[in-house]
Amino acid sequence: MLNVNRLRVLREVANQGSFSAAADALAYTQSAVSQQIAALEAEVGMTLLERRPRGVRLTAAGRTLVEHTEGILARLETAETELEELAGLRGGALRMASFPTAGATLMPLAIAKFRAKHPDVELTLAEGEPEEIAPRLQAGELDLALLFEFADASDPLAENLTRSESLTRVELLEDPLYLALPRKHPLARRKELRLEELHTEAWVQTSQLSPCATHVVRCCHAAGFEPNVSFESDDYQTVQGLVAAGVGVAFIPELALSVVREDILVRALAPAPPVRQVIVAVPSGGRLAPAAPAMLQILQEAAAGYKGRRSY
Amino acid sequence: MLNVNRLRVLREVANQGSFSAAADALAYTQSAVSQQIAALEAEVGMTLLERRPRGVRLTAAGRTLVEHTEGILARLETAETELEELAGLRGGALRMASFPTAGATLMPLAIAKFRAKHPDVELTLAEGEPEEIAPRLQAGELDLALLFEFADASDPLAENLTRSESLTRVELLEDPLYLALPRKHPLARRKELRLEELHTEAWVQTSQLSPCATHVVRCCHAAGFEPNVSFESDDYQTVQGLVAAGVGVAFIPELALSVVREDILVRALAPAPPVRQVIVAVPSGGRLAPAAPAMLQILQEAAAGYKGRRSY
DNA sequence: ATATGCAATAAGCTTTACTAATGGATAGGC
DNA sequence: GCCTATCCATTAGTAAAGCTTATTGCATAT
Numbered sequence: 069m070l071n072v073n074r075l076r077v078l079r080e081v082a083n084q085g086s087f088s089a090a091a092d093a094l095a096y097t098q099s100a101v102s103q104q105i106a107a108l109e110a111e112v113g114m115t116l117l118e119r120r121p122r123g124v125r126l127t128a129a130g131r132t133l134v135e136h137t138e139g140i141l142a143r144l145e146t147a148e149t150e151l152e153e154l155a156g157l158r159g160g161a162l163r164m165a166s167f168p169t170a171g172a173t174l175m176p177l178a179i180a181k182f183r184a185k186h187p188d189v190e191l192t193l194a195e196g197e198p199e200e201i202a203p204r205l206q207a208g209e210l211d212l213a214l215l216f217e218f219a220d221a222s223d224p225l226a227e228n229l230t231r232s233e234s235l236t237r238v239e240l241l242e243d244p245l246y247l248a249l250p251r252k253h254p255l256a257r258r259k260e261l262r263l264e265e266l267h268t269e270a271w272v273q274t275s276q277l278s279p280c281a282t283h284v285v286r287c288c289h290a291a292g293f294e295p296n297v298s299f300e301s302d303d304y305q306t307v308q309g310l311v312a313a314g315v316g317v318a319f320i321p322e323l324a325l326s327v328v329r330e331d332i333l334v335r336a337l338a339p340a341p342p343v344r345q346v347i348v349a350v351p352s353g354g355r356l357a358p359a360a361p362a363m364l365q366i367l368q369e370a371a372a373g374y375k376g377r378r379s380y
Numbered sequence: 381m382l383n384v385n386r387l388r389v390l391r392e393v394a395n396q397g398s399f400s401a402a403a404d405a406l407a408y409t410q411s412a413v414s415q416q417i418a419a420l421e422a423e424v425g426m427t428l429l430e431r432r433p434r435g436v437r438l439t440a441a442g443r444t445l446v447e448h449t450e451g452i453l454a455r456l457e458t459a460e461t462e463l464e465e466l467a468g469l470r471g472g473a474l475r476m477a478s479f480p481t482a483g484a485t486l487m488p489l490a491i492a493k494f495r496a497k498h499p500d501v502e503l504t505l506a507e508g509e510p511e512e513i514a515p516r517l518q519a520g521e522l523d524l525a526l527l528f529e530f531a532d533a534s535d536p537l538a539e540n541l542t543r544s545e546s547l548t549r550v551e552l553l554e555d556p557l558y559l560a561l562p563r564k565h566p567l568a569r570r571k572e573l574r575l576e577e578l579h580t581e582a583w584v585q586t587s588q589l590s591p592c593a594t595h596v597v598r599c600c601h602a603a604g605f606e607p608n609v610s611f612e613s614d615d616y617q618t619v620q621g622l623v624a625a626g627v628g629v630a631f632i633p634e635l636a637l638s639v640v641r642e643d644i645l646v647r648a649l650a651p652a653p654p655v656r657q658v659i660v661a662v663p664s665g666g667r668l669a670p671a672a673p674a675m676l677q678i679l680q681e682a683a684a685g686y687k688g689r690r691s692y
Numbered sequence: 693a694t695a696t697g698c699a700a701t702a703a704g705c706t707t708t709a710c711t712a713a714t715g716g717a718t719a720g721g722c
Numbered sequence: 723g724c725c726t727a728t729c730c731a732t733t734a735g736t737a738a739a740g741c742t743t744a745t746t747g748c749a750t751a752t
Binding site for chain 2: 073132147154
Binding site for chain 3: 096099107
C-alpha cells in the first residue's frame with residue numbers, strides 16, 4: 069500500500085514546484101523531502117518528478133498520483149471533521165480561567181494549538197488566583213480551570229478540590245520555585261543555595277495572604293527564621309524589578325521565568341526546591357464541557373514541552 | 381493528519397470482530413494491533429471500539445471512521461492500478477528463463493510476489509543452462525533471464541554478456557559453493573575444510589562440459605590436483621543421493637541446499653569458498669519488456685531474503 | 693475452581709524518517 | 723568565461739515509530 073504521508077509530500081512538491089520550497093512549507097529539510105520522494109518513486113517503480121534546473125515538474129505518473137492524493141487527503145479531512153462533530157467540538161464554547169503566570173505562558177500556547185485544531189469552538193480565558201477560580205468552576209460559571217497548590221502544605225484549597233465530588237483534578241506540571249538575587253549579591257556566585265543562608269535577607273513577596281506568600285513564609289519557618297518582608301507585588305515582572313533594584317531577594321516560580329532580566333540572577337535551592345503543583349480542574353461527569361477533554365490533552369502536551377528544561 | 385495505516389488496522393479489526401483475528405489477517409501480532417488502535421484512539425480523543433467479552437464492536441465514532449477508511453483505501457488502490465496501467469503492467473506478458481537451481485528456489489518466490497502485485501501480466505518460465513538461455517534472450521525470444529557465472533574465471537559467457545551492448549546485466553546474489561560429504565566421512569567432523577585435503581577423494585559432478593563442472597575442475601587444479609570424477613548428474617537431489625551412497629564428495633551451491641538429506645553433511649571451504657555470481661539479464665533500452673523492471677525489483681527483494689542465512 | 697479466549701502492558705529491538713553536512717550540476721550575473 | 727546562487731542527491735548519525743516476545747488481567751465457559 070502506498071504511504072499516504074509520502075503522497076502528501078509529493079503533492080506539496082507539485083504545488084510548490086521545488087523540493088526546497090515544499091520542505092519549507094512542510095517544516096522539513098530539503099533532504100527529508102528528497103528522501104521521501106525517492107522512496108515513493110522506488111515504491112511505484114517510476115519517476116514521478118522530472119528534475120529541471122529551476123525545480124521539478126510532474127511526470128504523467130506523478131500527475132495521476134497527485135490527483136488521487138487530493139481526493140484522499142480531502143476524505144481524511146472529512147473524516148476528522150465528522151469526528152469532531154460527534155465529539156461536540158463543532159461550535160460550542162469553552163470558558164476557562166487560569167492563575168496569572170500560566171495565563172501568560174502555558175495558556176497562550178495551548179489556545180493557539182486548540183484554535184488550529186478546532187477553529188469553531190469559542191474560547192474565553194479569565195485570570196484569577198486559585199481561590200477565586202475554584203468556586204466559580206463549582207458554580208458552573210467555568211468549564212476548565214488551571215490552578216496550583218502546594219503539595220506539602222495543608223492547603224485548604226487543595227483539600228477542597230480533592231474531596232469535592234463535583235470536580236475532577238488532573239496534575240499537569242510541577243513548577244519549582246527558584247531564588248532571584250540582584251546580580252551583584254555576594255551569594256550570587258554560588259550555583260545552589262540553602263534557604264538557611266538567606267535568613268538575614270530582605271524579601272520581596274506576592275501579596276500577604278496569597279498561597280504563594282504563605283508558602284514562602286512556611287518554608288522560611290521550616291528553615292528556622294522569620295522572613296523580613298520588605299515589599300509585595302503580585303506581578304513577577306515587578307518582583308524581578310524590585311530584586312534588581314536591590315530591595316530584596318524573592319522566590320519566583322519557573323513558569324514566571326520565561327523572561328529573566330539581565331540584572332538579576334536565578335539560583336536553585338538545595339537540597340530540594342519548593343514546588344507548586346499545577347493542576348487542571350474540570351467539572352466531573354455530566355457537566356463536563358464537550359471541548360474540555362481535547363483542551364486537557366493539548367494542555368498536557370504543552371506542559372510536556374515545559375518539563376525538563378530548567379536551566380537554573 | 382490521521383495515520384492511514386492505523387485506519388487500515390481499524391478496518392480490519394472491525395471486519396474481523398477482534399484484535400487477535402485482525403492481527404492474524406494482517407500478519408501482525410495481537411500486541412501490535414492493540415497498540416495501533418490505542419494510538420488511534422488517543423489521536424482522535426475518543427473510544428473507537430467497545431471492548432466486549434468475545435471481541436470488540438464499533439462505536440459510532442469508529443463506524444464513521446471505518447466508512448471513510450473504505451473510501452480512502454479504495455482510492456489508493458485506484459491510484460495504484462492507474463499507475464500500473466501507465467507502466468504497462470496491465471496485461472502483457474513476461475517471458476522468463478532461469479537456470480534449474482534458481483528455477484526451484486528464487487523464481488517461485490518471485491513469481492508468487494509478482495502475481496499478487498500484478499495479476500494481469502502473463503508469466504512464463506523456462507529452464508535451461510546459461511549457455512542456452514543467453515542467446516535466446518539476445519534473439520528476443522525471452523524478456524528476462526536468470527543466469528550465473530564464475531567471477532574469477534575467464535568465463536566465455538560472462539565475457540559475452542558484459543561486452544554485449546544489447547543486454548543489461550544486474551548482479552543479484554552471490555551463491556557460494558559448499559562441500560557435501562557422506563555423514564560418516566572421516567573429514568566430516570571438521571567445520572571447515574581446505575580443498576587440498578580432498579585430493580584423494582572421488583568426486584560427483586555436474587555433467588562434463590557444464591560451467592559448474594569446469595569451475596570445480598579449475599578449483600582443484602588451483603589446489604594442485606586433478607579431481608577423480610566418479611559420477612555425473614545435473615540434478616542436485618541426485619548428487620546428494622550419490623554423496624550419501626558414498627560414491628564421492630561434491631560441490632553444491634547454496635541455492636541447491638534448501639533441502640539437505642539427513643545422511644549427508646555440508647561443510648564450508650576454507651579460506652574462501654568458491655562463489656558463483658547469480659545475475660539477471662534483460663534486453664537493453666527499447667526492447668525492455670514493460671514488466672521487466674518490476675520483476676527485477678521483486679527478484680532483488682527475494683534475493684535479499686537469501687543473503688546472510690548460510691547455516692553451514 | 694480451573695481452563696480458555698481476548699485485550700493491555702512492559703521491555704527490547706528493528707526499521708523508518710528526520711536533521712546536518714557536503715557534493716555536484718546548471719543557469720544567470722558580471 | 724568564470725563565479726555564484728539555486729537546486730537536488732547522498733551520507734552519516736540520531737530520534738521516534740512500530741513491531742515482537744513475554745506477561746498480566748479479566749471475563750466467560752467448563
